[in-house]
Amino acid sequence: MNNLLKRKSRGDAWFDAINYFVLTVVMLLILFPLYFVLIASFSDPNLIYSGEVWLYPRGFTLDGYLRIFNDSSIWIGYANSLLYAGLGTLIGVAVTVFAAYPLARKDLVGRSAVMWFLLIPMFFSGGLIPTYLLIKDLHMLNTIWALVIPGAGGIFNVIIVRTFFQSSIPDEMWEAASIDGCSNTRFFWSIVLPLSKSIIAVMVLYHVVGFWNGFFDALIYLNDESKYPLQLVLRNILVQNQVNSGMMVDVESYAAKMRVTELIKYGVIIVSSLPLLILYPFLQKYFVKGVMIGSIKG
Numbered sequence: 001m002n003n004l005l006k007r008k009s010r011g012d013a014w015f016d017a018i019n020y021f022v023l024t025v026v027m028l029l030i031l032f033p034l035y036f037v038l039i040a041s042f043s044d045p046n047l048i049y050s051g052e053v054w055l056y057p058r059g060f061t062l063d064g065y066l067r068i069f070n071d072s073s074i075w076i077g078y079a080n081s082l083l084y085a086g087l088g089t090l091i092g093v094a095v096t097v098f099a100a101y102p103l104a105r106k107d108l109v110g111r112s113a114v115m116w117f118l119l120i121p122m123f124f125s126g127g128l129i130p131t132y133l134l135i136k137d138l139h140m141l142n143t144i145w146a147l148v149i150p151g152a153g154g155i156f157n158v159i160i161v162r163t164f165f166q167s168s169i170p171d172e173m174w175e176a177a178s179i180d181g182c183s184n185t186r187f188f189w190s191i192v193l194p195l196s197k198s199i200i201a202v203m204v205l206y207h208v209v210g211f212w213n214g215f216f217d218a219l220i221y222l223n224d225e226s227k228y229p230l231q232l233v234l235r236n237i238l239v240q241n242q243v244n245s246g247m248m249v250d251v252e253s254y255a256a257k258m259r260v261t262e263l264i265k266y267g268v269i270i271v272s273s274l275p276l277l278i279l280y281p282f283l284q285k286y287f288v289k290g291v292m293i294g295s296i297k298g
Helices: 002-040 045-049 063-069 072-104 111-123 128-137 155-168 171-179 184-192 194-213 216-221 230-238 254-295
Strands: none
Touching: 002 254, 045 254, 063 254, 072 111, 072 155, 072 194, 072 230, 072 254, 111 155, 128 216, 155 194, 171 184, 184 194, 194 230, 194 254, 216 230, 230 254
16 A cells, blocks of 8 residues: 555655656746847847847847837827726626626516527627727717727626525525615626626636727727827838837938847837736736636636
8 A cells, every 4th residue: 555655655756746847847938038129129120130139139129129218109199098908898798797786686587588689799790890880879989988989898707706606695595685675786886896806807808808909999089190099100110110200310321220120129118018917917816717717607
């Protein structure tokens, strides 16, 4: 028996060692591209092209960041993205929670029919053109509402939150509260929401990431550059190579402009990634718990 326990312990040790090795390799593969962009934003682009930059910065320079921080379009895009992400997350999480809780209650008449009604758009949609025409008819073109309203209350998120409520808020809790004279509204605000911090944190993270990284809706519905989110400004720089002329006012030769453009590209990627890198550690402890609880049971 002791030998069996020793063999199992040795096997567990090997299993743990292999897991740590594989996970470390995966972590390095994931982190290195971001690390490379970080060191490249401080390095001479000529040394990057020659392959001399891969572990630490070479030809250290802050020229790219100085031009980024002095450009108004970057800061306007930053402010717009913060506004869209904040307002969109507030609306989206509210709609999701308010829709999911009634659907989790067994005493809701017709909840199965409502769920089927909500599930159909997950598989069939009108497409881009009908959606654009709807946004136009609602007079939301070139407004903030075209970015935050259509994506509020995603059906997939409603299902996750509904499942969380079903598995974490027992019916006996509502029965006990109702006996004491608690209303539905009071039960929701005083009991359900405080017990649902983990899934709400997950929904906040989902919505913030979605709004912060989104640029396609802004590309379709916005035509005023002063309303562009940061990701659309970043797309114009990275994909279309459109750098604000104000960043190049003191650069004369074509080669120097290309060098500065590369520095700006790397720097803007780092600047645009910072808010999510700062936010995630505060929500990470809720993330696994909320997703796992909300993903089990139907």
